[in-house]
Every structure is written in structure tokens, then in C-alpha cells.
Amino acid sequence: AAAPADAPTIFDKIIKKEIPANVVYEDDKVLAFRDIAPQAPTHILIIPKVKDGLTGLSKAEERHFEILGHLLYTAKLVAKQEGLEDGFRVVINDGPQGCQSVYHIHVHLLGGRQMNWPPG
Ligand code: 5GP
Numbered sequence: 001a002a003a004p005a006d007a008p009t010i011f012d013k014i015i016k017k018e019i020p021a022n023v024v025y026e027d028d029k030v031l032a033f034r035d036i037a038p039q040a041p042t043h044i045l046i047i048p049k050v051k052d053g054l055t056g057l058s059k060a061e062e063r064h065f066e067i068l069g070h071l072l073y074t075a076k077l078v079a080k081q082e083g084l085e086d087g088f089r090v091v092i093n094d095g096p097q098g099c100q101s102v103y104h105i106h107v108h109l110l111g112g113r114q115m116n117w118p119p120g
Helices: 010-015 062-081
Strands: 023-026 030-034 042-048 088-091 107-111
Touching: 010 030, 010 042, 023 062, 030 062, 042 062, 062 088, 062 107
Parallel strands: none
Antiparallel strands: 023 030, 030 042, 042 107, 088 107
């Protein structure tokens, strides 16, 4: 079930540096860090520093256009930084059927191995 829009998640603790994360990219609006349970040689999560109601993509509103573009563009920057010139995948899981587990929007960047299509 979806969590309330203002409910804190583990990612708030990472943003506040209350728990450690392996940060690979950061600017004023977004943070990118390695997933604790990587599903590929490169597996990075890209999140907005301010959630602003974006528990997941399904909650997006027009006011989020800029941050949504920023998240996706950061995936491109980090893919280049990680040397994923042969390709990569970005994923946004949403809701129970999308296997979302953390209700603070995040883009998964996966690479370093051959991906499969369709995903499971
Ligand atoms: P979701 O399933 O919501 O799309 O993705 C959540 C991701 O967050 C999972 O891939 C999970 O491994 C990752 N994750 C959960 N807790 C932590 C944590 O404390 N640190 C890091 N680096 N990743 C986490």
C-alpha cells in the first residue's frame, strides 16, 4: 500500500547523512548513491533531496516537471561517469505491482552487464 506523502523513509536519513551511503554524484537538488543490494555491477539510485510529495512517479504533478527531468538527466551523467558506454538501463518502480519498496521517488541506474527484455 502507498505510504502518506510526508512519511519519512530511509532515504531521508541518507540525505541528512544520518546513515552512510556511497555517494557517486550530488548537486543542490539530487543525490546519487550505490544501491545496498546491487542487481548489476553498477546499480545506483538517484533521488530528489526534497521529496515534495513525490513518493512515486504515480504522484507526479506539473510542478515536478523540472525535478523529473533533473533526475533523468542525472542518470545520463552518472552513466557516463561510471563508464557505461555500452549501454545501461533506468527503472522507476511504482507501487506494489511495480515492486516499489521505498516511497521516495528514485531512478535506478543499472549497467555493467547485459540486460534482459522483457524484465521479470
Ligand atoms: P524500489 O524497490 O523501491 O524500487 O528500490 C528501493 C531500493 O533501495 C532497493 O533496490 C534497495 O536495495 C535500496 N535500499 C533500501 N535501503 C537502502 C539503504 O539503506 N541504502 C542503500 N544504499 N540502498 C537501499
